[in-house]
Amino acid sequence: xxxxxxxxxxxxxxxxxxxxxxxxxxxxxxxxxxxxxxxxxxxxxxxxxxxxxxxxxxxxxxxxxxxxxxxxxxxxxxxxxxxxxxxxxxxxxxxxxxxxxxxxxxxxxxxxxxxxxxxxxxxxxxxxxxxxxxxxxxxxxxxxxxxxxxxxxxxxxxxxxxxxxxxxxxxxxxxxxxxxxxxxxxxxxxxxxxxxxxxxxxxxxxxxxxxxxxxxxxxxxxxxxxxxxxxxxxxxxxxxxxxxxxxxxxx
Amino acid sequence: xxxxxxxxxxxxxxxxxxxxxxxxxxxxxxxxxxxxxxxxxxxxxxxxxxxxxxxxxxxxxxxxxxxxxxxxxxxxxxxxxxxxxxxxxxxxxxxxxxxxxxxxxxxxxxxxxxxxxxxxxxxxxxxxxxxxxxxxxxxxxxxxxxxxxxxxxxxxxxxxxxxxxxxxxxxxxxxxxxxxxxxxxxxxxxxxxxxxxxxxxxxxxxxxxxxxxxxxxxxxxxxxxxxxxxxxxxxxxxxxxxxxxxxxxxxxxxxxxxxxxxxxxxxxxxxxxxxxxxxxxxxxxxxxxxxxxxxxxxxxxxxxxxxxxxxxxxxxxxxxxxxxxxxxxxxxxxxxxxxxxxxxxxxxxxxxxxxxxxxxxxxxxxxxxxxxxxxxxx
Numbered sequence: 001x002x003x004x005x006x007x008x009x010x011x012x013x014x015x016x017x018x019x020x021x022x023x024x025x026x027x028x029x030x031x032x033x034x035x036x037x038x039x040x041x042x043x044x045x046x047x048x049x050x051x052x053x054x055x056x057x058x059x060x061x062x063x064x065x066x067x068x069x070x071x072x073x074x075x076x077x078x079x080x081x082x083x084x085x086x087x088x089x090x091x092x093x094x095x096x097x098x099x100x101x102x103x104x105x106x107x108x109x110x111x112x113x114x115x116x117x118x119x120x121x122x123x124x125x126x127x128x129x130x131x132x133x134x135x136x137x138x139x140x141x142x143x144x145x146x147x148x149x150x151x152x153x154x155x156x157x158x159x160x161x162x163x164x165x166x167x168x169x170x171x172x173x174x175x176x177x178x179x180x181x182x183x184x185x186x187x188x189x190x191x192x193x194x195x196x197x198x199x200x201x202x203x204x205x206x207x208x209x210x211x212x213x214x215x216x217x218x219x220x221x222x223x224x225x226x227x228x229x230x231x232x233x234x235x236x237x238x239x240x241x242x243x244x245x246x247x248x249x250x251x
Numbered sequence: 252x253x254x255x256x257x258x259x260x261x262x263x264x265x266x267x268x269x270x271x272x273x274x275x276x277x278x279x280x281x282x283x284x285x286x287x288x289x290x291x292x293x294x295x296x297x298x299x300x301x302x303x304x305x306x307x308x309x310x311x312x313x314x315x316x317x318x319x320x321x322x323x324x325x326x327x328x329x330x331x332x333x334x335x336x337x338x339x340x341x342x343x344x345x346x347x348x349x350x351x352x353x354x355x356x357x358x359x360x361x362x363x364x365x366x367x368x369x370x371x372x373x374x375x376x377x378x379x380x381x382x383x384x385x386x387x388x389x390x391x392x393x394x395x396x397x398x399x400x401x402x403x404x405x406x407x408x409x410x411x412x413x414x415x416x417x418x419x420x421x422x423x424x425x426x427x428x429x430x431x432x433x434x435x436x437x438x439x440x441x442x443x444x445x446x447x448x449x450x451x452x453x454x455x456x457x458x459x460x461x462x463x464x465x466x467x468x469x470x471x472x473x474x475x476x477x478x479x480x481x482x483x484x485x486x487x488x489x490x491x492x493x494x495x496x497x498x499x500x501x502x503x504x505x506x507x508x509x510x511x512x513x514x515x516x517x518x519x520x521x522x523x524x525x526x527x528x529x530x531x532x533x534x535x536x537x538x539x540x541x542x543x544x545x546x547x548x549x550x551x552x553x554x555x556x557x558x559x560x561x562x563x564x565x566x567x568x569x570x571x572x573x574x575x576x577x578x579x580x581x582x583x584x585x586x587x588x589x590x591x592x593x594x595x596x597x598x599x600x601x602x603x604x605x606x607x608x609x610x611x612x613x614x615x616x617x618x619x620x621x622x623x624x625x626x627x628x629x
Binding site for chain 1: 406411414491494495496498499501502503504505
């Protein structure tokens with residue numbers, strides 16, 4: 001049985017000015033996948049995420065999300081796509097002038113017809129889901145880095161999105177917090193059926209959560225491999241992928 | 252023993268040549284050694300050389316300066332296609348040299364930003380047109396955001412507006428009062444010296460009142476608020492850019508103008524005229540202080556002349572200046588924040604730019620308003 005694609009990327013070329021970061025990339029993310037975008041530093045992982053989320057226009061190619069090409073979409077269509085996706089940024093990107101609950105209430109106030117009291121309860125629930133029960137009135141400056149990421153995740157989940165993007169979720173976290181966040185990602189994927197796209201180069205994390213992946217290479221500026229990270233480790237298609245997945249070991 | 256000719260001694264490094272081979276002999280301690288001359292000497296001696304050999308002549312202590320010498324000599328040898336040997340050098344030095352040449356990745360694009368004059372002029376011209384377009388788009392977005400706010404479709408939060416208003420209004424009262432009082436005082440002092448020569452020192456009251464109400468009050472408030480509030484807007488929004496908060500807003504589909512610029516703009520449009528009124532009053536008070544306590548003018552008489560000199564026309568022109576300055580400060584502060592780069596250094600640059608731009612544009616606008624007032628006979 002073939003899986004249904006939720007994101008389809010065709011002939012994508014990414015760059016800044018005259019500089020090309022990645023060219024002619026083709027891949028698809030299936031519904032319910034935990035999809036990993038991996039590769040060494042400077043290969044264009046975060047730029048790829050910016051393109052997928054509509055923050056960076058590609059130089060060439062198209063990105064089809066839920067049947068809509070976001071490179072050609074009207075502002076209204078783009079808006080609809082954005083309502084169906086949530087993003088957890090590296091730093092959490094919480095608004096520092098707002099409490100955690102207010103951060104989560106913001107997209108709900110904007111895009112839902114719930115009453116103010118329901119919105120407040122929903123924000124409380126989302127915080128509880130990520131293990132921050134009772135932190136509603138805390139400001140981002142009053143909590144730790146790991147908690148900020150959890151709160152950022154709660155905000156990303158506010159509108160029950162179809163897709164949640166994670167930009168290096170393990171960055172700056174201790175191993176236990178990192179593991180807890182990975183568990184949370186798996187749990188959300190299983191229980192809510194959310195498609196998850198993760199940009200990371202943390203091996204432990206990508207093996208723990210990834211069901212599918214692409215490997216970006218900075219030298220060739222292409223996708224060098226696609227598939228389940230564990231399968232790629234078992235049968236590496238080339239030495240770059242093998243070295244990356246084994247922390248630089250040579251065969 | 253090596254027979255050499257052309258021995259060049261640069262203790263603790265000796266350079267000698269024999270037939271087609273150049274020997275670099277290192278001895279003793281080579282620490283913090285400036286190898287500039289040595290490299291030059293090697294360069295001037297390799298025209299007929301086919302081998303370079305480093306000789307360890309009881310080398311005891313070395314640091315990066317020797318490593319650099321070896322590295323640069325090898326680069327030179329590779330460039331001139333000369334063979335080289337460092338086999339007698341310490342093992343760890345050899346390993347470091349191997350490490351230095353292990354990855355030979357060249358940058359993919361030009362790292363230098365140096366351009367010649369014509370290129371620079373061309374780039375600057377293109378930048379100006381791009382910048383004009385960006386600023387026009389920005390002002391357009393602000394106007395449409397004001398339109399959304401008037402039709403109650405804006406995402407601006409009331410709490411953000413109140414917080415911005417509190418920050419640029421009540422919290423600025425102290426500094427605005429102090430500076431305006433001192434400016435009134437200085438104006439009175441400067442005027443008094445001249446007026447005293449004609450026995451017309453009582454007109455200090457008129458001078459200070461007209462000066463403060465017409466323009467000085469608004470300009471002083473403008474400069475204070477540009478430095479205090481405009482820079483804070485640029486720094487806050489710039490930091491949000493660094494922390495990816497602006498990206499988060501955009502991906503949530505929330506207008507950055509509605510959410511960040513509108514509350515700040517509205518609060519300054521309200522606060523600036525009120526602060527200008529305060530500055531006018533405090534300046535007159537400063538003038539009165541000099542007139543009454545230093546020039547021994549009668550208190551009642553001072554105020555009589557001050558009130559006589561006060562005209563609603565001048566007062567309203569001052570308030571209008573304040574209103575325009577509020578618009579300019581908010582525009583410059585928020586624009587510099589929104590166009591800030593993604594590192595800490597950029598925030599500093601954005602902050603400075605916001606203050607400089609605001610002050611320059613305030614002066615330009617003052618000139619325009621003055622000409623218009625002149626033409627209209629106000």
